[in-house]
Amino acid sequence: MIITSLENNKIKDLVKLQSKKYRDSTNMFLVEGVHLVEEVNKSNLLKEVFVVENDSFNIDVPITYVSSDVMKKISTTDTYTNVVGLCEKKNSNEIKGGKILLLDDIQDPGNLGTIIRSSVAFNVDTIILSPNTVDLYNSKVLRSTQGMFSHINIITMDLVEAITELKSRNITVYGTNVNNGEDVRNITDTSSFALVMGNEGNGVSQTIQSMCDKNLYIKMSNNTESLNVGVACSILLYELER
Secondary structure: OEEOOOOOHHHHHHHHOOOHHHHHHHOEEEEEOHHHHHHHHHOOOEEEEEEEOOOOOOOOOOEEEEOHHHHHHHOOOOOOOOEEEEEEOOOOOOOOOOEEEEEEOOOOHHHHHHHHHHHHHOOOOEEEEOOOOOOOOOHHHHHHHOOHHHHOEEEEOOHHHHHHHHHHOOOOEEEEOOOOOEEHHHOOOOOOEEEEEEEOOOEOOHHHHHHOOEEEEOOOOOOOOOOOHHHHHHHHHHHHHO
């Protein structure tokens, strides 16, 4: 059977998943493209795959074939893909491990995607998103992670509560501030840490900054005032992993 009608109820429900409100209420989300579908399947989040008619795709979940017009309706990109996956969100709300990254109201989907990829690359155990950080399941975020979001523990939590819990575990909490900070290259004990990265425009909020044990900075040319938060986070995580 091939779904050809844009009024099909299953297709209408898939389109609704473009809305954060509907993703939250159903605990489901979509990924687009072969690579993302295959990466998410490795983490057992994939529940069903939708494939354009006359294309072939082998995977161990139910497959539904749709017309190209239906796929265009489901897709969020200008150039639609031939494969879309319906996935279930992770239900984790636990801070796991000793290498923790906290994100204080990051807003740009591309920045969040870059940060997630770097976190996987440099062995972060848990990423904690503040409640006002851009939605993890935003289609732009998912694409920019290249599927790495499914390979790391990511939770949403009030950062004051998170830092309080981390301090109870004797984990050092590092803020990011060029004023009164320490060169990240001087940090020698990196067996455990919590690193806070702030909003693109405002940095780390004063409340969260006041809870940090120490500030870190990246030594760079005087000709450069600041770095993009995704780039800065990647450098800091690399240095803390060395």
